[in-house]
Amino acid sequence: MKIRNYSLRKKVSLLLLITLFFTIVFSFLFIHFLYKDLYIGTVKQSLLYQGQRTADHYHYGDVSGNVKDKILWYNVISPYEVTVNDNLEELVNSFPYDINHQTFLTKSDRTQLAEGHYVIKEGYVNEFNRNVIGAIFPLMNEEKNMGYLFIYTPLAEMTEVFSKGIPILVLTGLIFYFILYIIIHTSLRSLFKPVAEMQMFSNKVARGDFSERLNVKTDDEMEELAITFNSMVDSLQHQEIRKRQFLSNVAHELRTPLTYIGGYARALTDKIQTNPSEIEESLHLIQNEAVRMQKLITELLELNKLEDSSFSLEKEPVVLSQLIMDSITLMNPLAQSKSIQLHHKLDEELIIDGDPNRILQVFYNVLDNAIKYSSTNSRIHIQTYESNRQAVVEIQDKGIGIPAKSLSQIGERFYRSDLSRTRDTGGYGLGLSIAKEIMNKHNGTLKLDSTEGKGTTVYLSFPLFE
Secondary structure (H helix, E strand, O other), X not given: OOHHHOOHHHHHHHHHHHHHHHHHHHHHHHHHHHHHHHHHHHHHHHHXXXXXXXXXXXXXXXXXXXXXXXXXXXXXXXOOEEEEEOOHHHHHHHOOOOEOOEOOOOHHHHHHHHOOOOEEEEEEEOOOOEEEEEEEEEEEEOOEEEEEEEEEEEOOOHHHHOOOHHHHHHHHHHHHHHHHHHHHHHHHHHHHHHHHHHHHHHHHXXXXXXXXXXXXXXXXXXXXXXXXXXXXXXXXXXXXXXXXXXXXXXHHHXXXXXXXXXXXXXXXXXXXXXXXXXXXXHHHHHHHHHHHHHHHHHHHHHHHHHHOOOOOOOOEXXXXXXXXXXXXXXXXXXXXXXXXXXXXXXXXXXXXXXXXXXXXXXXXXHHHHHHHOEOOOXXXXXXXXEEOXXXXXXXXXXXXXXXXXXXXXXXXXXXXXXXXXXXXXXOXXXXXXXXXXXXXXXXXXXXXXXXXXXXXXXXXXXXXXX
């Protein structure tokens, strides 16, 4: 099984086991270091010192008599084994053992001794069942080799060296691992408690329960994760409310035309209406309601398409003033029907990178609202200018305005500040939602500034074409 498929608790436990394993390995290597580099090194250094000092007792003459007596006496009081021999053959006879399965004296050893240098011998001796370290010193008299001094000692095993320290190490290790276990157990419980709370909380959220929030106070990444989680749940709750509101609004908007269509169709089918003019009026009402339903569905599909992340615009360099003039030409008949003048002051040098058809759709929706909610014989001002590397389109009307409490919600799906007024104009509260999505796709903004009873100003900002 792959490690990535383990639970977080198993991963942490595995990490602790690996850490414990490497701790044991490190402890072994450290003890081995103490044995090899400290103990053996100290023995070797002491042995060389004592061997050189003993060899210095020889000054001249044959290796016999007084010199041997002194060395033999030193052998009694010294922790090392010391022998003095007249020649190498006698030395080999005094130490007839192989070291590391090799002869005691090799050819290179003999050459080095002949040149007056000492030789270190170190390795395993079967007869002693342990390692031995020793040194051979030539006894020189005026550059003439008069004999050999051999000093050696068997090395103690690692367990013997640390026999006194092992109980202390074991006791210390047990105490250390007991304390480590308590710390790890407490830490894991503290670490996984927020995780368990998040798991239970996420199950509630998955069931649609948004009533609770996480309360994690750990001053670490877990608290930051809990804050992010709460923020996500807030967003989900808001989306859920909007979804329910959206479905309620769709049902409400469809219920009215369907009721009209069903009622008038039943009246025609049951031949309740016999007057040709009444029949014609009923058919017109059915047709109008069908058109209203078709418009609602078309706007919903358009809005969903714009909100899809895969939707892309067909951008090109666009002269902003030309698009506005095309929009004014398109909306003039509707404005003239209410004796409204469309006054414009445009900067013809402003060029943006955008989709002309989609931008025309924004201007159409904004101007359509401005004309619908403006008073008869009034004027709508349209101007463009540059501000902070943005092309700004300002559309100001002198209409009925928007209440302050409703201003922040304008642009949400189906939101209308006055339902009765919207029924008269035939809107569904989707026009500005579509316009806002188009502006977002252009990395632009749509903002409103309105005073109830005095009028509304819409600000459309587009990044300038680079």
